[in-house]
Amino acid sequence: MSRSTVFQNQSHWDGRAQRWGLYVHIPFCPYHCIYCDFDAGVYSRHLIPHYVAALRREMAFVGQNAPQDVIADTVYFGGGTPSLFPVDRLAEILRSLDEHFIILEGAEITLEANPESITRQRAEALRRLGINRVSVGVQSFIDEELRMLGRGHTVEDVQAAFAALRQAGFQNINLDLIGGLPGQSMERWLSTLDAAFALRPEHLSMYLLEVHEGTPLARLLAQGRLPRPDDELSVEMYYALCDRARAEGYEHYELSNYCLPGFHSRHNLKYWSDEPYWGFGSSAASYDGRERRVNVRTPRAYIDRVRQCGHATAERIPMTPERRRQEALFLGLRRIRGIDLGEFRARYGVDPWSAYEAELQPLVDAGLVVKEGGHLKLTRKGWVLSNEVFAVFV
Numbered sequence: 001m002s003r004s005t006v007f008q009n010q011s012h013w014d015g016r017a018q019r020w021g022l023y024v025h026i027p028f029c030p031y032h033c034i035y036c037d038f039d040a041g042v043y044s045r046h047l048i049p050h051y052v053a054a055l056r057r058e059m060a061f062v063g064q065n066a067p068q069d070v071i072a073d074t075v076y077f078g079g080g081t082p083s084l085f086p087v088d089r090l091a092e093i094l095r096s097l098d099e100h101f102i103i104l105e106g107a108e109i110t111l112e113a114n115p116e117s118i119t120r121q122r123a124e125a126l127r128r129l130g131i132n133r134v135s136v137g138v139q140s141f142i143d144e145e146l147r148m149l150g151r152g153h154t155v156e157d158v159q160a161a162f163a164a165l166r167q168a169g170f171q172n173i174n175l176d177l178i179g180g181l182p183g184q185s186m187e188r189w190l191s192t193l194d195a196a197f198a199l200r201p202e203h204l205s206m207y208l209l210e211v212h213e214g215t216p217l218a219r220l221l222a223q224g225r226l227p228r229p230d231d232e233l234s235v236e237m238y239y240a241l242c243d244r245a246r247a248e249g250y251e252h253y254e255l256s257n258y259c260l261p262g263f264h265s266r267h268n269l270k271y272w273s274d275e276p277y278w279g280f281g282s283s284a285a286s287y288d289g290r291e292r293r294v295n296v297r298t299p300r301a302y303i304d305r306v307r308q309c310g311h312a313t314a315e316r317i318p319m320t321p322e323r324r325r326q327e328a329l330f331l332g333l334r335r336i337r338g339i340d341l342g343e344f345r346a347r348y349g350v351d352p353w354s355a356y357e358a359e360l361q362p363l364v365d366a367g368l369v370v371k372e373g374g375h376l377k378l379t380r381k382g383w384v385l386s387n388e389v390f391a392v393f394v
């Protein structure tokens with residue numbers, strides 16, 4: 001693929017001020033959790049310098065070829081386990097981003113972290129780099145559940161990591177939790193919630209466990225070595241968190257995300273609001289309003305592709321105006337406030353209700369979607385059946 005074809009659509013947006021999100025994928029992990037199907041693994045540390053060199057090259061390529069300046073207000077290091085990456089390598093990546101893009105003052109800079117990798121010293125070093133938000137992969141506050149998931153940390157590690165982050169001055173911390181685990185009782189889930197809220201993080205994300213084909217979890221369930229998660233109980237766990245979060249003063253702003261006032265994930269909001277982002281690294285996705293691009297998977301393939309081409313695009317998915325509207329609709333419905341019908345009309349030139357009435361009316365009749373106060377949104381019942389709603393638009 002030539003440079004011109006990779007970037008031919010880059011200049012198109014809709015005339016609004018562009019504030020990009022920059023995502024950097026760090027696929028290196030110290031172990032493999034049984035449920036994980038991300039592009040992440042226990043790769044040799046010898047690959048790290050080559051991977052960082054490829055990231056820098058990809059960033060330079062994008063920076064040089066983008067037809068206009070890319071102005072970013074969020075940076076997100078995801079993985080993998082970016083918190084285990086050598087700090088000087090993270091610094092090198094940030095310098096490269098800074099060299100090729102305009103990163104606005106006050107940008108939200110997030111790093112995903114595993115609890116066992118956060119010491120006071122490391123937390124301070126991350127803070128000095130300019131990281132101002134940390135997303136900690138806690139998953140559970142029960143040691144037995146952590147062991148079952150193949151996590152490499154204990155509850156004590158979580159408490160220590162959280163304290164270290166606070167002492168280092170982090171005032172924007174997310175905790176990731178997973179509900180609906182094999183054999184998990186409501187009592188255990190509620191005790192995980194007690195422990196999570198006791199820490200008073202600014203942000204909480206909760207996903208129900210998904211079983212992906214080819215993972216050790218899928219195998220263990222198929223062999224009957226772990227009990228199958230109970231779907232009905234999982235739904236109750238989800239509602240228990242929604243209610244508890246509200247009672248604790250958190251805003252439930254996206255299906256799986258909760259925050260104290262003003263602490264929404266600015267980066268992740270871009271994914272649900274049809275905003276542009278660049279992704280760097282293996283399997284990273286980019287979106288400019290006209291097309292979505294996805295990089296090759298696995299660090300070795302990524303390093304090779306960038307060496308050959310300067311970029312690592314493996315797949316390009318064109319976004320017709322119709323496709324973009326549909327995506328804006330179902331991604332916008334992930335937000336609890338839903339879609340502002342007036343804003344949607346102004347931005348996409350169609351009234352979502354009249355354009356998609358045939359699809360929407362059965363969802364309204366089934367009590368999954370509601371039109372209320374100028375917004376179209378999922379109902380409480382729709383939150384747990386959201387995949388059925390989104391399937392209509394995919």
Ligand code: SF4
Nearest residue numbers: 029032033036040080
């Ligand atoms: S630490 Fe995260 S990315 Fe790595 S294997 Fe576990 S779940 Fe996957």
